[in-house]
Amino acid sequence: xxxxxxxxxxxxxxxxxxxxxxxxxxxxxxxxxxxxxxxxxxxxxxxxxxxxxxxxxxxxxxxxxxxxxxxxxxxxxxxxxxxxxxxxxxxxxxxxxxxxxxxxxxxxxxxxxxxxxxxxxxxxxxxxxxxxxxxxxxxxxxxxxxxxxxxxxxxxxxxxxxxxxxxxxxxxxxxxxxxxxxxxxxxxxxxxxxxxxxxxxxxxxxxxxxxxxxxxxxxxxxxxxxxxxxxxxxxxxxxxxxxxxxxxxxxxxxxxxxxxxxxxxxxxxxxxxxxxxxxxxxxxxxxxxxxxxxxxxxxxxxxxxxxxxxxxxxxxxxxxxxxxxxxxxxxxxxxxxxxxxxxx
Numbered sequence: 001x002x003x004x005x006x007x008x009x010x011x012x013x014x015x016x017x018x019x020x021x022x023x024x025x026x027x028x029x030x031x032x033x034x035x036x037x038x039x040x041x042x043x044x045x046x047x048x049x050x051x052x053x054x055x056x057x058x059x060x061x062x063x064x065x066x067x068x069x070x071x072x073x074x075x076x077x078x079x080x081x082x083x084x085x086x087x088x089x090x091x092x093x094x095x096x097x098x099x100x101x102x103x104x105x106x107x108x109x110x111x112x113x114x115x116x117x118x119x120x121x122x123x124x125x126x127x128x129x130x131x132x133x134x135x136x137x138x139x140x141x142x143x144x145x146x147x148x149x150x151x152x153x154x155x156x157x158x159x160x161x162x163x164x165x166x167x168x169x170x171x172x173x174x175x176x177x178x179x180x181x182x183x184x185x186x187x188x189x190x191x192x193x194x195x196x197x198x199x200x201x202x203x204x205x206x207x208x209x210x211x212x213x214x215x216x217x218x219x220x221x222x223x224x225x226x227x228x229x230x231x232x233x234x235x236x237x238x239x240x241x242x243x244x245x246x247x248x249x250x251x252x253x254x255x256x257x258x259x260x261x262x263x264x265x266x267x268x269x270x271x272x273x274x275x276x277x278x279x280x281x282x283x284x285x286x287x288x289x290x291x292x293x294x295x296x297x298x299x300x301x302x303x304x305x306x307x308x309x310x311x312x313x314x315x316x317x318x319x320x321x322x323x324x325x326x327x328x329x330x331x332x333x334x335x336x337x338x339x340x341x342x343x344x
Contacts, residue, residue, distance in 0.1 A: 001046040012039035013132060020136035025084045026074035030067060033104070033136055037063040040133060044121045055120030059129075062103060062113040069100035086143045094147040097140075098156075104137040106179075107156050107186050108163040115167065115179040123224070126175055127215035130182050131208045138189070138204055145197045153194050154277065158284070160187025165287025172226045174218055177291060181250060182211065184288045191281060192265045195272050198344050203261035205340070206333065210250050210258055213326035217243040220323060226295065230302045242327045244296045249330050251292035252285060257330055260337040 012035055020032030037060065044056040077093040078084045089097065099110070106114035118126050141148075164184025171177045185207045189200045217239060218224070221232050232240045249256035254263075262285065269278035333340070 001042075005042070009039050009042050013128065017132065017136050021139055024086055026070075026078070026086055026089075027084060029086060029136075029140060030071050030074070033063075033067055033070070036133060036136055037067070040125070040128060043125045043128065044117075046125075047122055049120075051120040052122075055117040058113050059117045066100040066103040069096055069103075073097045073100070086140065087146075089144050089147055091147045091149070094144050095149050095152060097144060098148055098152060101137045101141050102156055102190070105134055105141075105186055106183055107190060108160040108183055111160070111163065111183050114183060115176045118175045118179040119173055121175075123175070123215060123219045126178070127212060127219070130178060130211050130215065134182075134186075134204075135208075138200075141190075141193065142197045142200060145193050145200075148194050150194045153190055157187045157189075157191025157193075158277075158280065160184060160190065161281050161284045162187075162287070165284060165290070168288060168291045171291070174224055174226065174229075174295075177295070178211070178214065178218075181288065181292075182207075184285070185211075185250075188261060188265055188281065188285075191277070192268060196268050198341065199261070199264055199268055201344050202337075202341050203265065206257055206261055209326060209333070210246060210330040213246050213323075213330035214243070214250065216323050216326055217246065226298050229295070229298050232299065239323070240299055242323075242331070244299050246327060246330050247292045247296050247299070251289040253289075255334055257333040260334050264337065264341075 016032045016035030016037075016039060018032070019035065020029045023029045023032060041056050041060055044059065045052050073093050073096040074084070074089070077089055080093075081088070081090060083089075103110040118129060121129065160183050164180045164182075164187055167183070168177050168180030171180065185203070189203045189207070192203070193200045220239065221229070221236065221243075223229050223232065232243075245256065249258035252258045252262040262282070266278045266282060269275065269281075
């Protein structure tokens, strides 16, 4: 793909997300979501491979179905109430809109497209799909959070946390593991959405930082399978060490960045007198922690039969600033959590 075509598609992605974020009208928000969907499909198929075309087709069909549900629900809402304003959506119409946005995000039980699509596309496009593409639907969910159905949100959140952990346990493909990781993290965001949208936004920002750091590391290591990670230590020891810590941060271990949202969400649920729910999701997150620790084991405690004199690629990295900045943010933001929430 030429640089001009890449620029057009990436700028279209930015335009679609900006339109959705800046709109208060459901029709404009829907247009932004459609521009987003259509812009990423050529990026998915830039490598002409049957798996990539299959992934793009699955993505297009699921996103088109979700967009149609959003459009029909908001049209009925405007017909009944005479309002296209996003924040004035009726509670009865918020339920189908929430389901459609959950399908766009890849929340369980509407998650079936996410691992398959992520597995069939390049790592760079997977980075965009796991981070940038989730901004617009998540912001729309936050805007309608006041009229969301609490039972639906808790059901989607619990199902996502359980399936995100359970689905990733038996995987050896790194892109599928990152897909199930994304589903689990989105479950934490959705379960607290009705109680505290501010915490959802905080969790979402940290999720984007940590996922970006992990994907950038995998792009540099050129690894798509767990077996390929075992040879990374002899090539890039520093990057391997930081990626191990990023995985533990994604798992939510203290004192790393990923511990902050889990701690604050558990405290908020306890304050809202649903401490049983906090206990359930903390126990369920141990499933995801298992496959994160499994990945760190492969990274640091297994060595492939390489000669110890193999060249160290860390010192010749062209993308060193990007990797170092995202890695630092993904590891050391825990002390700044209260400051970030104050700004939000």
